Amino acid sequence: MTTLYGYFRSSAAYRVRIALNLKGLDYDQAPVNLVKGEQRGQENLDRNPQGLVPTLETDDGVQLTQSLAICEYLEERYPEPALLPTDAEGRARVRSLAQLIACEIHPLNNLKVLKYLVGELGVDEAAKLAWYRHWITEGFAALEARLAGEDATGDFCHGDTPALADLCLVPQVFNAERFECDLSAYPTIQRIVANCRALDAFHRASPAEQPDAG
């Protein structure tokens, strides 16, 4: 059986849940409570030396880390329905949109980073919130420019089927809404996210639907 070690509100786990659902794969969930610090416990470190979630334990018992690497693995092992287009340029476009979020926005707003800002740098609540919103605003502005300006954009980030970029976008928008970021300047992002949320695979992956939702 495939087991996902995750947390209902973790964006990275959320991406993997969407991928598993889109692929129609069954999986068990084993929650790791990030607020209680369980990610730094020995049990989680043994499967994930970075002390993070998600970890995907495959049906062969192999433990995989890093959400995008896990999604690429799922794509290679279970090619249908595809999370990447067939042409090299299209695949590069989808990956670059995914990485715009996963390498440029999300790492800066991680729980451990926010804790460092407050604990080590003495940043107050208002400045922490400004930091959070700054990286979302900067990233979403670039993302909106690309999605609105590039012909390959369709009902989803790339064409008319959900792909790797969409399963990064929806969790990032969930975070933005949670921190009350103004998203009115990003109509293309909003349109695509609405299309995603209308799909059962995205709905079932959402934080509120998880067994550990608080």
Add this chain to the structure above:
Amino acid sequence: MTTLYGYFRSSAAYRVRIALNLKGLDYDQAPVNLVKGEQRGQENLDRNPQGLVPTLETDDGVQLTQSLAICEYLEERYPEPALLPTDAEGRARVRSLAQLIACEIHPLNNLKVLKYLVGELGVDEAAKLAWYRHWITEGFAALEARLAGEDATGDFCHGDTPALADLCLVPQVFNAERFECDLSAYPTIQRIVANCRALDAFHRASPAEQPDAG
């Protein structure tokens, strides 16, 4: 002709240079001076709406962004020599090691982030340096644990040929050395980096060898 828009000291451009060299591909270099702010100029924004480097312009005239997406594109178009192993678990391992660096260490130590710390949060030089070293130390500790503990590690991060993880590791170690981080606790990382640096493809990609090296 393939053109790389980069900057000699950019880690992300450095990764792509190594990939191009390992694949034996010819390319022109078009420097974008990050210290002078050329990345935010209209010319660069037209090719890279995030205002970043690198951008790879392919021989078909397609412009690609995000270093790991570019490397995956090169891998798909020019499969030999391979930057990823052939088995799905091995590919996931290499990608997860690459992403440990590209999604967890490097984004936090980017120039724009350091500027925000100083400009918006009033962080002093010592605290900025501590921030820089903190994310390298945390990331390298997890990476060393994985590389030292996992059987798949060889002369390089995965087996005995350089792969996607190595071309993220070498630029990250360059950064660590530049900011005088103590690397004595990471013997496996040091051993692998020495093996990489002995290869011409890595040497020719190093910042000091670039036309725009200051």
